[in-house]
Amino acid sequence: MASYAGELLDIFLCHGPCDAEKAAAVEARLRTSAGARVSIEECDSREGAIPFVWDQGLSSAAIVLLLSPGCVPKPLKLGDWNPLIEHALTGSRSPVISVLTAPCAYPKLLERRRFFAWEGAGSQALREIERIAQSLLPPPETASLELAPLPWFAGREEEMETLWRAVADQPGVALIRGGARSGKTALAQEFARRARRQFREIHWIRCGGASPAYLAGELSVSVGVPAGPDEESTLEAVRAELAGRRALLVLDSVGDSDVLFLPGGRVSAVVTSGEPLLLPDAVEIYLDGAYPAPAGVTLDDDAGALARSMTICDPHGCPAALAARIAGLEPAPAQSAMAALIAAGRVDPFDLGGEVFRFPSGTPARPLHRWHAEAVAEIFARWRQEPAPCDACAAEFERAYEWALDSDWVLAKALGRRGFAFFRWRGRAAEARRVIERLHAAAGDFQDREMLEECDWEMSWFAGARTGGPRGTGGEQLALDFG
Secondary structure, three states: OOOOOOOOOEEEEOHHHHHHHHHHHHHHHHOOOOOOEEEEEEEOOOOOOHHHHHHHHHOEEEEEEEEEEOOOOOOOHHHHHHHHHHHHHOOOOEEHHHHHHHOOOHHHHHHHHEEEEEOOHHHHHHHHHHHHHHHHOOOOOOOOOOOOOOOOOOOOOHHHHHHHHHOOOOOOOEEEEEEOOOHHHHHHHHHHHHHHHHHHEEEEEEOOOOOHHHHHHHHHHHHOOOOOHHHHHHHHHHHHHOOOHHHEEEEEEEOOOOOOOOOOOOEEEEEEEOOOOOOOOOOEEOOOOOOOOOOOOOOOOHHHHHHHHHOOOOOOEHHHHHHHHHHOOHHHHHHHHHHHHHHOOEEEEEEEEOEEOOOOOOOOOHHHHHHHHHHHHHHHOOOOOOHHHHHHHHHHHHHHHHHHHHHHHHHHHHHHHHHEEEEEEEOOOHHHHHHHHHHHHHHHHHHOOHHHHHHHHHHHHHHHHHHOOOOOHHHHHHHHHOO
């Protein structure tokens, strides 16, 4: 049986005398990036050749063979290799990974499965070995993000290779900078999609001026840890949970005033920003120029209505259901309209599930602010029956709530009640506290005595919950819980 210590893989590696440095490179890569424990066996071309010692690794999670003249018997006798060939081609237990480091005599049948050539510094071979090792680990408890390919993406091969070296070949940090429409988010998305098998999990956080409470809450949900009473404790819990994991964290559209969370350890991070951020030890990629503006879409049809609705949402990730609700479209017409926008180059798909899309440009019309806030309020009205759409619209809630606080007090109260109840139910205490505190401050400005009393009650409960539990439940509390 494959051996694990927690998530630690036992891997058996055979090599010849001339491949000691390559074996050390494989061991370092598997230990650092895949969290593996590697047992190394140096072979010779006589009795201790690879065909005679490989089966010492049958109790390991995988067997790695570095093939070179110094560790294969001469001449080639298939009878010596048959047990290894049979296991390599048919055995699901302890899979065999063969790497040709120098020309030598070996059975060509090995090339049929998990066979690679060591070229140059061995970057590609090391990536393939690590990818297979990652696939042997049990699946993570939280589902990893699956990103959609971008239909128009081409080029950027030099930048892509820089990202591979900076954050995929080892734990590290990369900063992608550039002006508007330079393709920062697109490069990060395409890299994360291509390199997804090098990581146990991918976490993507859309920043874009969002509050620290939102950042902490989104990270807690993505990583799968309970949020603390404030953003600092939540981020510490996330950091502790990620310790030892081989994960990729993408912080998209970070501003110079945004909270920047870099877990360290074996976690790699990609940060996109239009600002010159100070990130020590980060590899910086600057994208010059901008992609040409996409062709226009007729604005008197469903695609036009959907395009207009997306201009008011987060340009780095708009939930499709929210855009359709703003546009007044049913699911089927909305899906067809979104396909038309993708075909016209106006919209970029984000996730493979087709739930989130990016609309990179556009100026929202004035009425859309209200439609956006009302649509978010409608979604959060069913937070208990349908929590998933609320999770998807957590970033949009902040945008809608701030607009309503400035422009429509009645709508702001509805959003505040629903958002507070949802975030507290989700355990996102920092966001819940921020919502109720903003509502309390606005109630004072509007001299809304009833709302002030509701907020006072909730804030007193909230303060009690931080120090030893709630003080009790009253009518206002129940109204916020189930309203």
